[in-house]
Amino acid sequence: xxxxxxxSDVSVTFGSFYAAKNVNVKVNGGEFFSFLGPSGCGKTTxxxxxxxxxxxxxxxxxxDNKDMSGIxxxxxPTALIFQNLALFPLMSVSENIAFSLEVRGVxxxxxxxxxxxxxxxxxxxxxxxxxxxxxxxxxxQRVAIARALAVEPKVLLxxxxxxxxxxxxxxxxxxxxxxxxxxxxxxxxxxxxxxGEALTMSDRIAVMxxxxxxxxxxxDEVYNNPLTPFVAxxxxxxxPLYGKVTGIEGDKAKIETADGQYLATMNESKKLNIxxxxxxxxxxxxxFIPRDGDNFDNKINVNIESFEFEGNLKNFYASLKSGAKxxxxxxxxxxTSFITSGSSIVLGFESSKSVILPKASLAID
Amino acid sequence: MNNFLFTQPFFKKNGKAxxxxxxxxxxxxxxxxxxxxxxxxxxxxxRTNVPPLARGGPEDYYTFEHYSHFIFGSKTATDxxxxxxxxxxxxxxxxxxLVTIANLLFCYPIxxxxxxxxxxxxxxxxxxxxxxxxxxxxxxxxxxxxxxxxNEGVINNFLTGVGLLDQGIxxxxxxxxxxxxxxxxxxLLMMFPLYNAIESLDINQIEAAKDLGSSSFRTHWRIVxxxxxxxxxxxxxxxxxxxxxxxxxxVVLSSPNTLWFPQLIYQWFNMNDNWSRGSAYSIILxxxxxxxxxxxxRIFKVRIGEIIK
Ligand SMILES: Nc1ncnc2c1ncn2[C@@H]1O[C@H](COP(=O)(O)OP(=O)(O)OP(=O)(O)O)[C@@H](O)[C@H]1O
Ligand SMILES: [Mg+2]
Numbered sequence: 001x002x003x004x005x006x007x008s009d010v011s012v013t014f015g016s017f018y019a020a021k022n023v024n025v026k027v028n029g030g031e032f033f034s035f036l037g038p039s040g041c042g043k044t045t046x047x048x049x050x051x052x053x054x055x056x057x058x059x060x061x062x063x064d065n066k067d068m069s070g071i072x073x074x075x076x077p078t079a080l081i082f083q084n085l086a087l088f089p090l091m092s093v094s095e096n097i098a099f100s101l102e103v104r105g106v107x108x109x110x111x112x113x114x115x116x117x118x119x120x121x122x123x124x125x126x127x128x129x130x131x132x133x134x135x136x137x138x139x140x141q142r143v144a145i146a147r148a149l150a151v152e153p154k155v156l157l158x159x160x161x162x163x164x165x166x167x168x169x170x171x172x173x174x175x176x177x178x179x180x181x182x183x184x185x186x187x188x189x190x191x192x193x194x195x196g197e198a199l200t201m202s203d204r205i206a207v208m209x210x211x212x213x214x215x216x217x218x219x220d221e222v223y224n225n226p227l228t229p230f231v232a233x234x235x236x237x238x239x240p241l242y243g244k245v246t247g248i249e250g251d252k253a254k255i256e257t258a259d260g261q262y263l264a265t266m267n268e269s270k271k272l273n274i275x276x277x278x279x280x281x282x283x284x285x286x287x288f289i290p291r292d293g294d295n296f297d298n299k300i301n302v303n304i305e306s307f308e309f310e311g312n313l314k315n316f317y318a319s320l321k322s323g324a325k326x327x328x329x330x331x332x333x334x335x336t337s338f339i340t341s342g343s344s345i346v347l348g349f350e351s352s353k354s355v356i357l358p359k360a361s362l363a364i365d
Numbered sequence: 366m367n368n369f370l371f372t373q374p375f376f377k378k379n380g381k382a383x384x385x386x387x388x389x390x391x392x393x394x395x396x397x398x399x400x401x402x403x404x405x406x407x408x409x410x411x412r413t414n415v416p417p418l419a420r421g422g423p424e425d426y427y428t429f430e431h432y433s434h435f436i437f438g439s440k441t442a443t444d445x446x447x448x449x450x451x452x453x454x455x456x457x458x459x460x461x462x463l464v465t466i467a468n469l470l471f472c473y474p475i476x477x478x479x480x481x482x483x484x485x486x487x488x489x490x491x492x493x494x495x496x497x498x499x500x501x502x503x504x505x506x507x508x509x510x511x512x513x514x515x516n517e518g519v520i521n522n523f524l525t526g527v528g529l530l531d532q533g534i535x536x537x538x539x540x541x542x543x544x545x546x547x548x549x550x551x552x553l554l555m556m557f558p559l560y561n562a563i564e565s566l567d568i569n570q571i572e573a574a575k576d577l578g579s580s581s582f583r584t585h586w587r588i589v590x591x592x593x594x595x596x597x598x599x600x601x602x603x604x605x606x607x608x609x610x611x612x613x614x615x616v617v618l619s620s621p622n623t624l625w626f627p628q629l630i631y632q633w634f635n636m637n638d639n640w641s642r643g644s645a646y647s648i649i650l651x652x653x654x655x656x657x658x659x660x661x662x663r664i665f666k667v668r669i670g671e672i673i674k
Contacts, residue, residue, distance in 0.1 A: 073576045074575050079577070086572070104578060151578060
């Protein structure tokens with residue numbers, strides 16, 4: 001059983017400070033939904049509002065269309081996995097997992113049976129008698145998930161549960177989480193500041209900045225069509241090209257920058273007018289070194305400054321005439337021996353691969 | 366030998382001067398303030414009570430008479446057992462246990478509130494206001510309670526004054542004053558270990574339990590109390606030991622016809638000038654309370670090491 005979760009105009013204030021402001025979002029039942037945002041943007045606060053630890057100062061939390069105001073965390077159909085897991089160190093693994101059943105007065109045999117089932121789900125069969133401290137990081141992670149699932153929640157809330165793990169384990173746990181979600185088929189609301197994590201696991205993501213939602217959408221949608229300069233630079237990498245709009249042709253706008261004119265695609269909901277201060281964005285992987293016969297909408301002269309080898313990609317850092325910096329990536333398979341530090345080359349990019357947005361602050365400022 | 370000693374990690378870490386200071390101080394404390402007096406008392410308790418001049422003479426020999434006096438009374442007594450002293454002793458142990466429990470019940474909610482609910486500035490204020498009354502010494506605090514509880518004391522005067530009662534309550538006669546005084550006397554020794562233990566519990570543990578559907582009673586029972594067990598045990602042990610051995614509070618607050626065991630000991634030492642018997646009684650009190658505490662720890666499955674954590 002899964003449930004819809006709806007936040008309707010939710011604000012949470014601490015004194016006069018808005019930790020979350022007018023948040024409107026509807027998470028569908030059975031969906032893997034992520035809130036993505038930098039540290040301190042109010043993600044945990046939102047999650048606490050959903051789980052019932054924090055009453056919103058304004059607005060409502062609805063679960064399956066039922067208003068949750070005044071309903072405590074122990075009465076909501078949600079289960080929360082804490083940033084630090086909060087497993088009970090003095091209990092065995094099985095006792096941890098079956099704690100919610102113990103609370104409900106389920107008999108000992110029944111509890112053991114259920115704990116064993118869940119241990120199997122998380123691939124820890126036969127390890128129920130261990131103490132929590134005897135488990136590895138990834139195993140603890142899975143026990144926390146099992147403990148939350150034992151409640152048979154309709155919604156599982158996860159607060160950056162992978163942040164304490166090392167990279168390899170984190171990547172493996174992403175897949176595992178996704179698989180567990182498919183198996184139990186309940187709504188997952190996931191919080192993270194790691195855009196890679198959000199993009200790989202989620203059906204949809206909401207990007208948050210300073211307590212407000214900047215954009216909600218499918219992962220590729222958000223990546224390809226960011227609605228704000230913040231989203232453009234927080235989700236994936238992006239090179240900003242600052243300038244003024246000098247012409248409009250259909251859904252394309254021409255931007256005049258200190259280094260030349262470029263054509264970029266406008267977002268339907270962010271129409272621009274001639275003379276508007278704006279930023280065109282182009283991603284490092286959308287910048288190409290033109291070969292014979294290539295004909296790009298935009299050309300850009302750059303001066304190579306440095307180079308970085310990432311494995312599958314080679315990253316180049318270059319500067320424009322105005323001093324603006326730009327980064328572009330080339331697949332390792334492509335020969336780039338002719339590009340050396342100090343050399344000047346021309347790069348090309350398609351207007352369809354570049355978005356232009358009204359000027360606003362970036363994530364990396 | 367010297368070399369061996371100075372290469373120990375303790376010496377390396379603290380430097381020679383500091384390490385030697387610690388070693389000497391600890392040995393001094395242990396030998397002169399613990400071992401020697403206790404052994405002296407132990408020895409004394411097995412000897413006849415003779416004036417100092419007769420020491421070493423024929424009158425001075427080893428005997429169990431002081432211990433047997435505690436149990437069977439004087440040789441001339443008609444009763445089979447020394448009901449008076451045994452009664453005082455039993456009551457002292459029993460009441461001390463109740464005082465300890467009362468202390469625990471009283472302190473736990475407050476310690477929890479200060480550690481986990483109050484915001485930091487309220488918590489600081491509460492801690493300070495708990496400490497300040499204890500700047501006044503125990504004897505004065507006991508007298509203050511006596512002023513409150515006396516038959517013509519503040520409480521009775523108030524209650525009869527406003528017409529709630531016709532006659533004052535005999536707080537002192539019924540030892541209500543004594544029990545209050547004993548609970549109050551060592552309350553900080555319960556409060557602080559409890560507070561420290563609860564304070565170190567991750568608030569997420571409490572929230573996680575709640576999120577999993579636990580009532581707040583069950584959260585305390587399954588999460589907070591097990592976590593705070595070392596603090597509870599060390600608080601209870603200290604309060605129990607000190608209450609059993611309390612002298613000032615009972616002297617000031619107990620009713621004229623009841624005695625606290627340390628008062629009995631005091632009488633043997635001072636009024637009856639029988640140090641041997643006083644020593645025997647002290648040793649009995651010490652051993653029985655230690656056994657009592659160890660038994661309790663056994664029952665509640667706590668190991669000694671946990672207390673120190
Ligand atoms: N109880 C509180 N009292 C006052 N301010 C708070 C409280 N809880 C959170 N805040 C503030 O609200 C803002 C959002 O906090 P929140 O914990 O939701 O951030 P977050 O997005 O989860 O960050 P992180 O990724 O670092 O966990 C922060 O600026 C924080 O200081
Ligand atoms: Mg957080």
